Amino acid sequence: MITLGDYLIVSGILFAIGFAGVMLRRNLIIILMSLELMLNAANLSLVAFSRFRVLPTGLPDYNMQVFVFFIITVAAAEVAVGLAILVALFRARQTTDVKDISSLRF
Amino acid sequence: MPAFLFWIFALLMLIFGAAVVVNRNPVASALSLVVSFLGLAALFMSLDAYFIGIIQVLVYAGAVMVLFLFIIMLLDLRAEERRQISWLTSAGAIAVALALLLQIFYVVGHFKSAQQPFPPLARSTTDDVRNIGLLLFGNYNLPFQIIGILVLVATIGVVLLSRREPR
Structure with missing residues (x-):
């Protein structure tokens, strides 16, 4: 029998993978992908809680699914802006490695 | 399932x-x-x-x-070419991620309702687009419009950022 805890554990492992990716990798594109993994781990636990809290009408709690919808929208906007910054940075510096971009001023 | x-x-x-x-x-x-x-x-x-x-x-x-x-x-x-990896940095990153994972395991293990199975749903569970839409355009109308503004701002920002500088 699959319980709420199983989904929360899977979501936690996915979050830890994304967190390790942000800390370990130095390619900016991979860091953005790891950020997406972390956001999706949060989405998974929100949807699991939504399914767990069944209302008296017999429907899941849709408030959290609306929240997940907002998170997906914001994450898509964030990726677009992040990649645009990456392109602008690549034009100026010809690199995507965070170790090469340590100065505040060009 | x-x-x-x-x-x-x-x-x-x-x-x-x-x-x-x-x-x-x-x-x-x-x-x-x-x-x-x-x-x-x-x-x-x-x-x-x-x-x-x-x-x-x-x-x-x-x-x-x-x-x-x-x-x-x-x-x-x-x-990317292989660079000299700082082992101290990598070990620190993995240690922090593992500590986070252990903490999540601990919290979920001590969370009483995490051991219960999911309660059953009523029969009509397939029309959740309608239910989410009712909430989105009714209860969450203002946040929905704010999200629209956010996407518009992001679009303008992306166009502005990726434009080549005129010389």
Whole structure:
């Protein structure tokens, strides 16, 4: 029998993978992908809680699914802006490695 | 949903999620991310959240991943050359991630309702697009419009950022 805890554990492992990716990798594109993994781990636990809290009408709690919808929208906007910054940075510096971009001023 | 399907999709998602971090080639990372998101969409559908599952496939596996691959091709990124890795930094990063994981295990293990199975739903569970739409345009109308403004601002910002400087 699959319980709420199983989904929360899977979501936690996915979050830890994304967190390790942000800390370990130095390619900016991979860091953005790891950020997406972390956001999706949060989405998974929100949807699991939504399914767990069944209302008296017999429907899941849709408030959290609306929240997940907002998170997906914001994450898509964030990726677009992040990649645009990456392109602008690549034009100026010809690199995507965070170790090469340590100065505040060009 | 049968238990073995949950474990198959969860393992698929976690293995390819780890492949995103481990792969050196950015294209391989992006394609692993697609598989990971598809597994996640299957998990959403196993939780009777069909709308969120479809949105996950359309927005992430469709739009966002095309954007990632397009940028990788545009910048012509090769697999990054092996650099001298600072072992202290890597060990610190892995230690912090493991500490986070242990804490999540501890909290979930001591969470009473995490051991209970999911309560059953009423019969009509397939029309959740309608239910989410009613909430979105009724209760959450103002946040929805604010999100619209946010997307507009992001669009203008992206156009402005990626424009070539006129000389």
